[in-house]
Amino acid sequence: MKNPDKTEQIEIDMLLETIYRQRGYDFRNYARASLERRVRTQMDSFGLKYISELIPYMLYDDATFDSFLRNMSITVTDMFRDPHFFKALRTQVIPNFAALPYIKIWCAGCATGEEVYSLAIILKEVGLYDRCQIYATDYNTNSLDIAKNGQYPLDKMKQFITNYNKAGGNKIFGDYYHARYNFVKLHKGIREKIVFSHHNLVSDSVFGEMNLILCRNVLIYFNQILQNRVFTLFNESLANGGFLCLGTRESLEFSSLEPLYKKELVKQKIFRKK
């Protein structure tokens, strides 16, 4: 007797293999449960009955593939999400950079940009922004466009401001943006030191030596094989004494690199390369 569960697993494997070989995007080592949910949602939205029916689209239809790809990595975050993390970043990590002539920062998997702008605001307030170069990367070009634009829905501002104040912000948050209808746009001064570019953690390599890497709530989407690949990439990208910041529910625990890092701040998941 055919087992429908097993059949579906075969279909997903074939779909991911097709996407990899035809389009170069490798989802094969993503954590499977959330990936399956996303694939099923897309299958439903296309009105399809079987996952394998998505395969011809991946092979032949660029527009459908693009929309599929966009929907594979939609996440939702806020500016200064986890205020205690940003507070620690401000008071205990960033002061270490004060003596550097030039500060290089990588925001890996920046999605729609809330996190990298939060960081930029902190750097501005402590007076180090002019010496910074921030690289904000993601594989999702649609998210990158939103990030580059620096424009967010007005109704999210209340949460952003609450977070900002909890994170130790001491200016008027409203001075960093202007409102436009139902949106707010961040000022150019906040955006000027950030370079947004396409980079895929799954397949791309090191592009510079960093003093700080922020990669929060990205690795939770990967299986252990892929997590280890990315940790190696980060390790090769970090200067000695550089900082690695993960999401508050992520860790280096299952990584072979753990001994190379000092747990600088345990609760905030801030690690320092020895």
Place this chain on the structure above:
Amino acid sequence: MTQQEKNYKTIVIGVSAGGLEALSTILPALPQDFSMAVAVVQHMKEDGDNYLPEYLNRKCRLNVLEAKEKYSLKSGSIYIAPPGYHLLIERDFTLSLTVDPPVCYSRPSIDVLFETAADAYGQSLIGVVLTGANIDGSKGLKKIRKKGGLAIVQKPDTAEAQAMPSSAIEIAGADHILPLTGIGPFLKELGRIK
């Protein structure tokens, strides 16, 4: 095979408004040698501290902890979803977390836990929907039943908020509709069968 002879491995519980009391009633009833793992989604504010695991751990004989990604589910442990993250169960019985958009306005969402748990465990899963003013959990419970798992819903008139259990009964149906105080002892019985 009758229901009582099935070998259940894991319980997933979804609860919203009124959850503290409901969980404090049910979970302490589970004995030290309980044969199943328990994963819980309790709706809460995204930016809150997660006091729940510690609070429940003091009341329970089983080990209550916050769910961590990549950890394997162990029988006799109770895993609570962290605020601001969806909790999922992988087919290799490890836990995953995501920051996917909220489902039913909630993150963590009960549907997300239930649906992925149903894929992982099929008929060896028990789903429990408790008090709440939301419809989260209904879709997930439906999937649990479709895959042959057991569905338990709190009797709505014993719930602080009736909408969630009522919706679950309407959309998914239930194998057992039990008053709050009856759920713990019932799970205890099911967890004894080997």
